[in-house]
Each structure stands twice: as structure tokens, then as C-alpha cells.
Amino acid sequence: MTRMSIRDALNRAHQDLMAADDTIVVIGEDIAGGAGVKGGAELGGVFGVTRGLGAKFGEGRVIDTPISEASFIGMATGAAMTGLKPIVELMFSDFIGVAFDQILNQAAKARFLANGRFDLPLVIRTTMGAGDSSAAMHSQSLYGVLAQIPGLMVACPSTPADAAGLLKAAVGSPDPVVLFEHKGLYGHEGDVADDLPAVPLGKGRLVTEGESATVVALGAMRHAAEAAVTSLEARGISIDLIDPRTIVPLDLTLIANSVKKTGHLVVVDEGTDFGGFADAVISAVARDHFGALKAAPVAVTPPHTPIPYGRAGEHAWLPHADTITAAILALLDMQETA
């Protein structure tokens, strides 16, 4: 066990993977950094996740690109069809727009269209999350958009062990996987087993165990929810906090079993208030486990607006621990007075 940040865990996972498998290449903007610039040190990606990879594995395997997301994500997809295992860094998930055809129609559908005649070991790592005033085009958490698209696997790690483990699982997956890393969590530390074991796609984690309600949250929201759970403990309220870790495939069994016990469901989602992760989970539980619900399920999401820049505005937009606490309390009260 070592304590390290999500950034470092991801970096180590890259090192392990690349050392073990020559067919893994890393592709993106400024990921070695300084391409064509005389002198100076390696940048290692704007968030430092790929630091040192260029020096260690060479520019043939750590490929700095022009600002051409459509073509390099398409290139990575084509490379995954023909023998390589590319890990692409898309600097911000907000930039999926410029590359969306290659994701929606090419990467997501290729294996189906080939009827499985090839694997598509493509991994797209990207970032998400508000909270640092990066404004409307550098803060979105667009996993809900990608989760709608058949053929893509989508994961959102919230701890160093999960980040490294999901990256390993993603590289080993026959289907394309998009990993959403929360910008605000890169420095978040946790214990990691020395061999950074893979975390299977589709397996959620029960973060805290309790009786009163089931709270589902991922990414930064998992940590906000954890803080809410801690504050509720003091009042004698115990919570099943579930971090599903992957959205597609989703560990509905874990969620359903918990709701059967608690009868109460709260889903926290930084992504979208309409037709995203929260709605998908609530709908699935309402459809398949209606009888288990003792009260109306609750979604804690931002309002339906682009993400504001100014500090107070952005703070008002984001769900926080206290918003989550209030939502859980309201849900439980509602039941008591029902």
C-alpha cells in the first residue's frame, strides 16, 4: 500500500501498462509537451498525468498532436482496429464537440458494424468538473451524453486506486472506454495497492453502509456525498453510499439491493438535470424496483444552465455537501410525515 494522488496513480498505471505492452501508445495535446520547441523540460500533459512518459517510452509511443481532436481521436480508433492499444488524452470533456462524430459514429459503432470481428481497445481519458471557475466550456461533466451512446463504456473514478484500476481495465477491454477524471480530484490522495490492480468495469463500490437511505454519487460528487453522510452520522442517520464507478455498464444490482434495504434513493449528479446519469438511475430503480421505494426518489443536480464563471455564481450552481445533506433530510422527513 502506498498513499498517492489520483494524478500519480494514473501516471504509475500508464508506466506499468506501457512497460508491459509495446502496443500501447499515448496520444494527445502537450502530453509529452514542448514538441518542436528547443530546450526545456517535458510538460507531461496540462494536468501532469503523463509526465515522464515521453522520456521513457519515446515520441513514437507518446505522440504529441496538433489541436485536431477529430482526426487524432479518429486516428486512435483506426489504430485500435489494427493492432494498437491507444490511450488518448482529450484535455477537457467539453472538447468532445469537435471530435464527436469520431466518438458517436466511429468508435462507438465499429465493433457492432464489424459484428465483433475485431476488438477495439481504445481508451479516451478526459477531464470534467466545475468548481475552479473554468467557465462554461472547461467545466462540463459530459458523461451523461456519452452514456446514451450504445457501444461506449463510461467510467468516472473518484479515488487513486479506482483511477489506476479502471485505466487498467479499460486498456484490457474489447470495447472503447471513456474515462472521466475530475479536475478537482487530481491532487486527491488515497491508499493504493502496490500492483495497482485492475478494477472491473461494471462493479460499483459501497463506500459507507447504513440503513436510512441509498445515496448514489460518483466523481467529485462522491466526496461531497461522503461529507454529507459523515455529517448525518452525527444525527444518527446512516447511509448506504454507493459509488458506481462505471456508468456503462452500471452496477444496478448493487444499487437495487441497497434500495431494497433502505427504501430511499438519492442520486447526486454534477452532469445534467435532464436525461443524464441521475435520471437513468432513478428511472431504472422506479421501473424495476418500484415496490422497494418507500418515498419519491430524489435527484440532486445543478440547474439547467451552462456553468457560470464567477465564484458566487458557480458555487450556487454546483451541488455541495450541504445541498446533499438537506436533500437526504428532506427525503427522510417527507417519509415520516407522509
Added chain:
Amino acid sequence: MTRMSIRDALNRAHQDLMAADDTIVVIGEDIAGGAGVKGGAELGGVFGVTRGLGAKFGEGRVIDTPISEASFIGMATGAAMTGLKPIVELMFSDFIGVAFDQILNQAAKARFLANGRFDLPLVIRTTMGAGDSSAAMHSQSLYGVLAQIPGLMVACPSTPADAAGLLKAAVGSPDPVVLFEHKGLYGHEGDVADDLPAVPLGKGRLVTEGESATVVALGAMRHAAEAAVTSLEARGISIDLIDPRTIVPLDLTLIANSVKKTGHLVVVDEGTDFGGFADAVISAVARDHFGALKAAPVAVTPPHTPIPYGRAGEHAWLPHADTITAAILALLDMQETA
């Protein structure tokens, strides 16, 4: 009142709008058609919706473009910021991928980022729908993806009157509107009032009235659901069939009032089985009107795969009237035996 097809109703609405307002321009591929080709007649769009507009309003207002969706949708967005009212035809909604940044980050967010200092009277008309073996990249119904994005209005007409009326409302809206026209419905006929009145965004329609269940469906699924409702009538089962017509904003009041009466909810959605329109409606009703539900709500959607090409495969993929009938019956039985 005149009986006409959706295609003709849309064409007439264009004519009315363009004759009345010089600032309306129509932009897209082959919408006049034959640009730069000697001799020959006007094409009027690959589905014939814009037929005759080029001859009537001239190439300055009916603008054939290169196959460059990102730049012409962006151009239309910029034009809407500066005094024009562009109606863009995006031939198939499957092509949003190549233009997605201009939709996700530019058109959707512009008014918010300007804090309302300009209107954005941009209309994007596009097509959707499976059923004609157009395969995985010409059949998708991607309204669920766009409905997630704050700042966009999304509508899906299913009748000639609604198609013309929603187009008129869209052109008059200060916010960008995306209209999804179902390819399979262009020839669908219905009665249309002679002045083609605008249909307000956000107002659903109660298509049939009944007691046993609330069925929500739009686009081609509304017609499949109508057939299902008719077949159930014979068995003495009556249904509130709601065509919400617009997804954003959504007429939840109409849906909720119906569920309060029937206690049963079925949502039919050709779009996606995960985090799309069906999940959004079911989640909203479960959250806000939990007490009104007498049984688990039901989603009738395609499976989570790209759209198959071959006839039998595509038929198996799509929801049909009999699938919907079976779902409603199962829901009502379930209640009886509960």
C-alpha cells in the same frame, strides 16, 4: 382546413415565414440543389421539404453549402447573433457529430454567455428515425443527447399541423431550437388550418383520453402508440395518450395531471434506453408525483445497440404498436395481481 403531408406543411410554413420576414435565410446541403450544375431542376432538399424556395427567394436566401456542417451551423449561429433568422437543414441528425461543438458550446451557450444581450433565433431542422434500413449512421433519433444540453430547445413534431406550427414557433423563439423530423413521417397526412398557426413550445397534446394508463410518445412512436391505443380500446381499455411535442421545455404538467388520474405511466422512446427522453420523463414523474403512481412506470425503448441494417434485425430493434400494447397490458395486469 387542408389535408396535406408533413413535407408539404413544412414547405408551406417556410414559404409563409420567408415571405413575411426578409431576415429569414435557409442554409444547408442540396436545399436548393444543383448548385454549380448546368441545366436541370431544383432538388429542394433530399426530402423535398425546401422545394421551390430557391426559385422563389433566390440564392441569397436559400444557401446551398459544401458538406461542412460544423462551419455552416456555426455560420448560422453567428448570423443569428447579428440580425438574421437562419433555418438550417441538417440532413440527418446522425451528422450532429461533425458539428457538435457549434451546437453544444456555441449555439446552446451563446445567450447565457451574453447574459441575454441578444436573441438567438436559430432553428436547426434535422431528421431522425429508423424503419427504412438506413442503418447505424442514418437512423438515429438523437433528441435525447441534445435535450441534455442547457440552452437548446428541442421539439419532435408528429403531425403536419405540429410540424408547421413548431417551425413557426421556433423561428420566433429567442433561443435556439432543434426540430427533429421523422423521416418515416414526411408523407404522413393530416388536416392543417389554413394559416398554419404557431404551436407554442412546451405545450403537449392529449391525443386520446382515457382512464387506465398514461402513455407518452412522440415522433413516429406517437403513431405506433396510437395504434396500440386503438387496439386496446377494443378490449375496453382506455388510455391518455400524450404527445409532448417538445422535449425542452417539457409539458410535465400535462403528463403529471394525467398520471394523477390513471396511476400508470408508459413512455415510448425511439431514442435511447439509457438516460434519454424516457428516463427523463419517468424520473421526473417518480420524483415529483411518486404518490400518483400505482405501479412501476414502464419504458418502451430499443435495446442498447447501434441500429441494425437488415430488415428483420431492424424490425426487432424498433418498438412497434404490438410491443407497446404488450407493455401496457403487462403494466395493467401487474397492477391487478399486485
Added chain:
Amino acid sequence: MTLDDLKPLFEKAHFIRAFEHEIAALSEAGDVPGLVHLCLGAELFEVALCANLEGPGDQVTGSHRSHGLALAMGADPVAVAAEILGRTGGLSEGLGGTQHLLAPEVGFLTSNGIVGGQVPLAAGAALSAKTLKTGGIGVAVMGDGATNQGAVFETMNLAVALKLPLLFVIENNGLGQSTSAHYASGGISPMARARGFGLAASHVEGGDITGCLKTVDRLVSWVRETGSPALVEASVPRLSGHYHGDEQLYRSAADSQPDPLEQFEDTLLRAGATATECHTIKTGAHAAAKAAVTAANQQADTSDEAVARWATRLGGAA
């Protein structure tokens, strides 16, 4: 090129022509589920291109109009026809269809429903060839209309910047659906524009078999040997509608163009072949094409099992 080298190409080109006619006939009979985009007019160029390639080391990606390319690369004609017909014996059991032909086994990586969408994918094949040192190259085939797509321009730059062994191939038939290439590209030719990106680029006439073979050979060799990208623009006629059934009212009857296969036949005759020989080759090719398409048409429709299998595999809602 000797006569003996040319004859198999002539045969293959006619096989493709006849194959497309058979598909067209089945389409009219209601046996083809989707709209088909036939390659009539491009057959000569396509066999000349693929004569210089060898899968699976070389990998070609094509557009919506790729029946001929898949066949020219050596995909099984019955499986190609069955895919176009949406049948169980199709390349992908009929799940993909006419615009989604995949035969990576023989070097036809994929065709595409999105104009230009196939082009970055070919850059990926080039990257694999380079990284894995297979000696192969990537080939991105597209129409003139596709050359106005952002992803295509980006890939031209990317291939230059990263030095990828990638051949861009433009089949310029002067039209993108109903819009002229001249209008859509502001009068600038694909070749001229490619040179602005720093690409080595040449033009060929799609009715000139020896010119096509020579130029393709030169460019393919150059890409293979230098590991750098290049572009070839072929002028080909579009001998039929955008799709089969397109009435083409936007096009005047007067713009009819010579048929490359007749030009090919003239070349053979000039090189010493007899009319009878040519006739025999054509008849044989036509019969073979008819047999393949007919065999495919006897197969059963795609099954719901194939769909169910993918639904289970891909997860999604419970």
C-alpha cells in the same frame, strides 16, 4: 504493363460493374433493404488502386460508395452482396449494410455513412503500420464532396505533422449529391488544396488504365518507402444517380461522360486483344457477379438473435 497484366484488371472491373447492376436490379425488385450508392464509373480506377495494395498489411477505408473498393481489395463477393442485402451470410451478418462494409481480413478496414468519417480511421491504420513496422500503409478513399469536411483537412495536416504512411485518394466525380464540386470548393481542386498542406499530390484520369496504374504505383511506393503521406486525385464520371433510383433532375442530360470501361476496352484492343477475348472476359465476369449476388439473395434476413447478442454484450439499461 503487358496485356496479360491488364486482362485480370479488366475482368475485375467488369465484375464490379456487373455486381452493381445486379444489386440495382434486386433493389428494384425490393430485395435490398437500404438505399445503395453504386460506384458505376469508378471501377477502373478502383481496381488500378487496389492492384497496388495488399491486405491486411495495407488497409483501405472508403465512403458510402464502397461496394467496388471492398470487392477490389478482395472481399468475398457473396459476403459483400449478402451484407448489402442485409442477410445472415453478410460480412457482418447484415448488421452493417451497404454503407458499412468491413473486411479488414483482406485490407478493407471499413466504409462509412458519414462523409469523411473514414479518413481519420485510415490515419490510424497508417499509425499502426508505422508503429508495428508492418511495411503496410493506410489508404483513405473519399469523394470530392468529402474534401470539404473538417476531419479530412485535419487528417491531411496530422499525416504531414506526424509523418504517417497514408495515401489520400480523392475520387472526384464532380458532384456531391446534387452539388457541383466546383461550387462546393470555390473552384479549387482537391489536389491543389492538398499541396497547400505540404502533401505530394498527383492527378489521374479515371479512364486511363495505364496512367492510373503508373501514378498509383509511384505514390504508393513513395508512401511505403518514405513513410510520408501523399494524395492522388482521380477524375471519374458518376455514371448514375447519387443513389440508385435518384432521378437526377438537377443534372442536365447533356453532361454525359465517356465510360471508363469502354476506354479500358479500347486500351486492350490497341494493345492487341481481340474483341472476342474482351467479350469472353466480360461475359465471364458478368456471370460470376450474377452468381454471387444470386447466392446472397437466397440467404435469410439478419436475425433478431444477432441484435440480442449485442444488446447483452453492450450493457445499458437493466
Added chain:
Amino acid sequence: MTLDDLKPLFEKAHFIRAFEHEIAALSEAGDVPGLVHLCLGAELFEVALCANLEGPGDQVTGSHRSHGLALAMGADPVAVAAEILGRTGGLSEGLGGTQHLLAPEVGFLTSNGIVGGQVPLAAGAALSAKTLKTGGIGVAVMGDGATNQGAVFETMNLAVALKLPLLFVIENNGLGQSTSAHYASGGISPMARARGFGLAASHVEGGDITGCLKTVDRLVSWVRETGSPALVEASVPRLSGHYHGDEQLYRSAADSQPDPLEQFEDTLLRAGATATECHTIKTGAHAAAKAAVTAANQQADTSDEAVARWATRLGGAA
């Protein structure tokens, strides 16, 4: 250009320089919510560009690095600073921020968080000007890195094909974040590539005020008069990090470049201005910039009311 014509430009350029320094200082003090991309090195070129434009007939769109452009077009400096600081008196009440400056009232249509995203929008302004016959033009300003984006290439072609009065402006500072322009574009200059699209294109040096004014004037007039697009590439140094606080370890200390504002001052001195005059102008500009930024910094943060207002307007979930 007389000395009297140049002095206000010198003043404006120094105002922008000082404004950026004030923002940098507030950033270090923790008063700026987001990362800021300063335009240090491009001020001269930007005032020369905007001296030839007049809003709202002309409309400019810019990149993430647009503080200077918004100011050069005449946006209210307090409102620009307040937007960058995320305050209630910002251009958009602080909802947009440093990368989203909108002042269409004065001809600065929008800046952008997506590299190249602003370029098609400027084509829209050009289309409006053309259709509504306002006599105005659209201007798309971007960095060298943006010239590798598909939407930018597409817009070049679109502007040529549709004959739009659109000026493309490349501020080539040799770097896109940490990547050299030379690497990213395979050694091809933006101007050379633009010519491949059939665009009239010229290059200017960002330290040469008279050259910048003359060339921009010529191209702007050409676009305005012919209604056709053109491109100008300006070489400008990036005098600081990609964003303020960027340590630039990827860049060697040796590649320092001359400061265009010093070159501008030399031009003034050669034209007969005195050192004292120059000093007075600079001091005045610096004081004015400081006053504007300080006033903005006294305003309150964006409010949750502004957010709530948009949530109500835009609908979404119940």
C-alpha cells in the same frame, strides 16, 4: 500615418499592456476566479487591426486570449475587467468570464473557450453583413494552433465558396500551449495553407506598426469592397506563459523575443516624438488601466440570482 495618428494607438496598446499586468497582479492576489491567458506581445497588432474596423457593423470574434481585442474594439474596460473578475458589473454579470467576453454593441461579437470555435461564428457575422447589406465585415481572430482545427479549414473553404466578407486573422506566436507551430503544422505556414484554399493572404510583423496598419487596411478594404474573404497572418511574440502562472519549463530561456511595444516606441521616436512624450502617454495609459481594473475589483461577485434567472428561462427538469 502621421505621428498624431500613431500616438492614440500607442496609448491604447499600452493601456492593454497595463490592463493585463493589473489582471495578472490581481490573479496573484487571488482575486481572479479563473486562469487568464494574457495577450502580452500582441497589443500592437491588435490595436492596428481594430483601428481599421468599426463596430457594430464590423464584428470580431476571438480566441481564449481576447482581453486585448475586446478592449481594442472599444469595450468598456471596467466591464471587461469585471467580467474577468467574475463580478456583477461584468459585460455578462460575470457569468461568462475571461474566455467569454461579448461586446457585440461595439463589434466584439464573442471570444471563445474552444480553440477555433469562434471562426464559423465570424462567418455568420459576415453573412449577416452581406445579406443585410450593412457594409460591415466579419473578422475571425485565432492563434496558430487554431489553424489546425477542422472547423477553421471548413470556414476558409466556406467563405471562398459563398463569397463572404470575412477576414481571417492569425496571431502566430509560434506556440500552441507548449507545442510549436512548426511541429503542429508540419512546417507549413498558415498563410501558405490559406492560399491553397484560394484566399488572398498576407503576412505582417507584429512589431512593425506601419506595416501592420498598411496591410490590415489593404486587406480590410479588399474584403469590404469585393465582399470576398482574405487572411492576414501576424507574427507576434508570446511574451509570457500560455496562461498567467504557466512556468514554461518546456521553453528555453534563450528564445526571448523583442517587445513590439518597444519597437513601437522606437518608431515614434524616429518619427519625431520625444522620450518625454512617450513616457507621458505610457504613464497615463497605465494609470487609466489601473483605475479601471481597480474599480472592477470593488464590485460584488456574480450572484446566484443571475444563475436562477437563467434556470427559470431555460426550462429543463421540473
